[in-house]
Amino acid sequence: MTLSPRTIKIFDTTLRDGEQSPGGSMNLNEKLELAQALAELGVDVIEAGFPIASPGDFEAVRQIAQSVRGLTICGLARCADKDIDRAWEALKHAPQARIHIFLATSAIHREFKLRMSTDEIVERAVAGVRRGAAYCDDIEFSPEDACRTEHDFLCRVVEAVIDAGATTINIPDTVGYATPTEVFDRITMLRNRVPNIDRVTISTHCHDDLGLAVANSLAAIHAGAGQVECTINGIGERAGNAALEEIVMGLKTRQDYYACTTRIDTRRLVPTSRLLTKTTGLMVQRNKAIVGRNAFAHESGIHQDGMLKERTTYEIMLPEDVGFVKTDLVLGKHSGRAALADRARTLGFTLSGEQLQLVFEQFKTLADKKKEVYDGDIVALVQQEISGGGAIREWTLVDYEVTSARNKTPHVRLTLKRGDAEKTEIVEQGDGPIDAAFWAVEKITGVELVCKEFQVRSATLGRDAIGEVNIEVMHKGRSYRGVGASTDSVESTILAMLNAINRIIADKPSA
Numbered sequence: 292m293t294l295s296p297r298t299i300k301i302f303d304t305t306l307r308d309g310e311q312s313p314g315g316s317m318n319l320n321e322k323l324e325l326a327q328a329l330a331e332l333g334v335d336v337i338e339a340g341f342p343i344a345s346p347g348d349f350e351a352v353r354q355i356a357q358s359v360r361g362l363t364i365c366g367l368a369r370c371a372d373k374d375i376d377r378a379w380e381a382l383k384h385a386p387q388a389r390i391h392i393f394l395a396t397s398a399i400h401r402e403f404k405l406r407m408s409t410d411e412i413v414e415r416a417v418a419g420v421r422r423g424a425a426y427c428d429d430i431e432f433s434p435e436d437a438c439r440t441e442h443d444f445l446c447r448v449v450e451a452v453i454d455a456g457a458t459t460i461n462i463p464d465t466v467g468y469a470t471p472t473e474v475f476d477r478i479t480m481l482r483n484r485v486p487n488i489d490r491v492t493i494s495t496h497c498h499d500d501l502g503l504a505v506a507n508s509l510a511a512i513h514a515g516a517g518q519v520e521c522t523i524n525g526i527g528e529r530a531g532n533a534a535l536e537e538i539v540m541g542l543k544t545r546q547d548y549y550a551c552t553t554r555i556d557t558r559r560l561v562p563t564s565r566l567l568t569k570t571t572g573l574m575v576q577r578n579k580a581i582v583g584r585n586a587f588a589h590e591s592g593i594h595q596d597g598m599l600k601e602r603t604t605y606e607i608m609l610p611e612d613v614g615f616v617k618t619d620l621v622l623g624k625h626s627g628r629a630a631l632a633d634r635a636r637t638l639g640f641t642l643s644g645e646q647l648q649l650v651f652e653q654f655k656t657l658a659d660k661k662k663e664v665y666d667g668d669i670v671a672l673v674q675q676e677i678s679g680g681g682a683i684r685e686w687t688l689v690d691y692e693v694t695s696a697r698n699k700t701p702h703v704r705l706t707l708k709r710g711d712a713e714k715t716e717i718v719e720q721g722d723g724p725i726d727a728a729f730w731a732v733e734k735i736t737g738v739e740l741v742c743k744e745f746q747v748r749s750a751t752l753g754r755d756a757i758g759e760v761n762i763e764v765m766h767k768g769r770s771y772r773g774v775g776a777s778t779d780s781v782e783s784t785i786l787a788m789l790n791a792i793n794r795i796i797a798d799k800p801s802a
């Protein structure tokens with residue numbers, strides 16, 4: 292007799308723990324768009340934010356709770372009355388709401404962070420869960436740093452909060468310290484020792500400091516956890532959280548081993564990953580499992596030969612199953628708006644009429660320069676035109692001219708437009724043309740930027756490929772990202788800067 296597979300709940304925390312990753316912040320519209328995409332992906336729970344953390348976080352949780360349907364919307368709260376009340380205030384209009392309450396339990400956190408005794412921790416945890424349970428019947432409790440908490444004390448806290456009304460018990464590896472065997476043993480220990488554990492769903496939440504977050508999450512599931520907390524592309528605090536796409540495909544590909552399934556529409560994994568990249572500018576490395584550009588590319592002759600004879604010699608998943616689209620169709624200068632819209636949709640971007648117009652204009656300019664426009668070019672154009680600041684076109688590029696030569700100061704003549712007004716500056720300073728372009732943009736816009744990161748990469752293969760520039764800049768103590776795409780890297784740089792400046796203006800209209 293074969294048992295039917297267990298369905299594991301996917302709890303996505305991209306908008307909460309993921310947003311805590313440096314450079315990963317999103318504005319309200321971006322959060323709403325991502326939340327909708329997560330719902331379409333099929334996640335069971337969205338942790339939409341930490342309502343007490345800031346008015347922006349509160350508003351994002353409130354609006355997601357009001358508008359995203361078909362799944363549970365969750366808000367995080369420390370184990371304190373004001374946090375729990377604020378979380379409920381943000382969540383109360385969601386048809387399915389969950390309050391996620393956390394309190395650290397490990398000796399190191401008790402002694403140095405909380406300065407509380409074990410009795411005080413149990414008392415506070417029980418009071419917090421009771422308060423949450425008076426608002427809603429779906430309460431998750433996380434003993435923070437659970438994986439470094441003494442077994443006896445962890446069992447005591449877990450039993451007490453279940454009696455107080457918790458419905459999910461999450462066991463976080465907050466500092467990414469545990470190993471897969473330890474996680475397996477800890478979940479097994481809780482299942483064996485906590486008498487009321489069968490009344491709740493056990494959850495796992497692993498950080499990637501030792502690169503073990505996905506392995507640890509799968510070990511927890513193997514030991515009986517029914518929910519896994521994860522983020523798209525594994526973004527998150529420090530080294531990140533467990534990557535949703537890797538866990539989901541691990542369970543699907545090795546269903547023979549884990550005997551578990553999820554509700555995720557795996558064909559939406561790549562589009563959702565791209566949406567997050569587009570929104571935050573946080574790129575995934577080429578060889579990233581499942582969603583990286585090279586995840587299904589076979590380079591070695593032996594592998595290619597094997598693949599031609601029988602695909603399964605070297606391929607354990609189908610690229611189509613995670614949302615990569617295989618196409619022989621290349622767009623060019625005769626391709627129309629409908630073909631571009633269709634291609635963009637296949638690549639995971641549904642463009643509004645206005646967005647399509649913007650991307651189409653850039654596409655035509657590009658198609659005039661290059662004979663063939665590939666999928667990578669289209670992704671780069673869409674990311675530039677409709678990502679965060681791109682959607683707000685406060686400052687746009689009109690024209691530029693650069694001269695640069697060895698041992699000579701570069702010369703840049705730049706014209707930008709804001710509303711109907713055009714402004715031109717000539718700059719003769721800087722280490723090279725890119726530096727000079729930075730000076731010129733700052734001079735015209737009056738927005739001072741400190742560049743923290745500057746990356747150029749080609750969107751496709753070939754000498755005429757689009758060069759995609761990704762920058763992270765600081766302005767008045769806050770970090771902003773910008774992307775720019777062009778076949779000319781100076782132009783990409785100017786566009787990336789304008790993209791970042793437009794984000795700054797959107798964030799602070801007075802900038």
Ligand code: KIV
Binds near residue numbers: 308435461465466496
């Ligand atoms: O890593 C962690 O412990 C957390 C908790 C709030 C669950 O993010």
Ligand code: ZN
Binds near residue numbers: 465498
């Ligand atoms: Zn975390």
